[in-house]
Amino acid sequence: MHARTLRRAVRALASAGLVTALLGAAPGGPTPLSAPAGISQLSAGWSVPWGMDWLPDGSALYAERDTHRVVRLAPNGTRTVVGTVPNVVSGGEGGLLGLAVSPNFATDRAFYVFHTAANDNRVARLTFDGTAIGGYQPILTGIARATYHNGGRLAFGPDGYLYATTGDAQQTALAQNTQSLNGKILRITTTGAPAPGNPFGNHVYSLGHRNPQGLAWDAAGRLWAAELGQNTWDELNLIQQGANYGWPTCEGTCGRPGMTDPRRTWSTAEASPSGLAYADGALYLAALRGQRLWRIPLNGTEAGTPQAYYQNQLGRLRTVATEPGGTALWLSTSNSDSPGAPAGRDAVHRVTLR
Numbered sequence: 001m002h003a004r005t006l007r008r009a010v011r012a013l014a015s016a017g018l019v020t021a022l023l024g025a026a027p028g029g030p031t032p033l034s035a036p037a038g039i040s041q042l043s044a045g046w047s048v049p050w051g052m053d054w055l056p057d058g059s060a061l062y063a064e065r066d067t068h069r070v071v072r073l074a075p076n077g078t079r080t081v082v083g084t085v086p087n088v089v090s091g092g093e094g095g096l097l098g099l100a101v102s103p104n105f106a107t108d109r110a111f112y113v114f115h116t117a118a119n120d121n122r123v124a125r126l127t128f129d130g131t132a133i134g135g136y137q138p139i140l141t142g143i144a145r146a147t148y149h150n151g152g153r154l155a156f157g158p159d160g161y162l163y164a165t166t167g168d169a170q171q172t173a174l175a176q177n178t179q180s181l182n183g184k185i186l187r188i189t190t191t192g193a194p195a196p197g198n199p200f201g202n203h204v205y206s207l208g209h210r211n212p213q214g215l216a217w218d219a220a221g222r223l224w225a226a227e228l229g230q231n232t233w234d235e236l237n238l239i240q241q242g243a244n245y246g247w248p249t250c251e252g253t254c255g256r257p258g259m260t261d262p263r264r265t266w267s268t269a270e271a272s273p274s275g276l277a278y279a280d281g282a283l284y285l286a287a288l289r290g291q292r293l294w295r296i297p298l299n300g301t302e303a304g305t306p307q308a309y310y311q312n313q314l315g316r317l318r319t320v321a322t323e324p325g326g327t328a329l330w331l332s333t334s335n336s337d338s339p340g341a342p343a344g345r346d347a348v349h350r351v352t353l354r
């Protein structure tokens with residue numbers, strides 16, 4: 001085994017809390033991990049790129065929120081518009097939001113989007129034949145839409161099911177209603193059915209969320225989620241199925257019985273987080289209002305002291321994703337959604353980790 005590969009394997013086990021002693025660190029003590037070492041602009045001229053996922057060839061598909069375009073970005077910076085998703089209706093924070101590529105893309109050529117439509121938010125399946133997108137088919141409809149709090153992140157979990165974050169659609173009570181699709185993290189099959197084993201026998205995986213927009217799984221397969229708070233506290237949550245994350249009773253940490261406190265909080269000025277990614281023992285959280293990339297080291301189920309990168313250098317940050325291979329991040333901005341901002345002001349940056 002290559003030394004670097006071995007180090008990564010040991011770190012992954014350390015993240016799972018298994019081999020802390022092997023690393024020579026005291027239990028709970030710091031473990032040496034990679035961190036951002038450099039940044040370069042991969043591509044400019046974007047307009048609110050939101051959802052993103054990797055294709056098997058190492059390029060990525062991005063979804064632009066308000067143009068409704070799906071754009072392929074290659075590692076060499078080549079950008080190709082491959083189509084426009086139908087039935088998307090933008091407005092406020094709604095539009096074309098999350099995007100997730102099928103784990104079986106090599107054979108099924110499928111990807112999925114979360115988008116706002118005329119009367120709801122929904123998850124739809126499309127195909128990409130390498131040249132153009134097509135085959136739009138809604139698989140889960142009826143998620144309430146609103147000007148704000150649409151959630152919208154979409155990602156495949158290690159279990160092969162599709163996870164979607166939904167906002168409370170400015171109806172806070174929906175977050176505590178296990179029969180509502182809103183204010184939740186949903187776990188569904190690729191036909192939009194509830195995934196087998198879901199805690200309430202429906203699409204709901206966890207509840208009590210306000211406006212979660214970030215999902216990432218660590219090396220041990222734990223699900224972490226980033227959530228925008230109201231006026232005071234943004235949250236990083238460790239997601240357990242069936243758990244209640246408190247909204248609207250709690251914003252941030254409140255210690256209520258039956259409700260799960262976040263593992264880390266920030267003021268909304270420092271964060272207002274959207275995307276979340278995991279790489280080499282740490283989470284990376286893209287901050288909109290905070291205009292910085294937060295790195296949060298993990299020690300098992302504990303989230304350590306966050307450190308900020310690129311503060312006020314790139315503008316609002318929306319989406320961060322770990323490059324296949326794990327040695328770099330792709331980080332995209334969200335500046336064209338500022339009030340009065342023209343289109344085309346966004347960029348995708350590549351952050352090397354070392």
Ligand SMILES: [Ca+2]
Nearest residue numbers: 245246247252
């Ligand atoms: Ca909460």
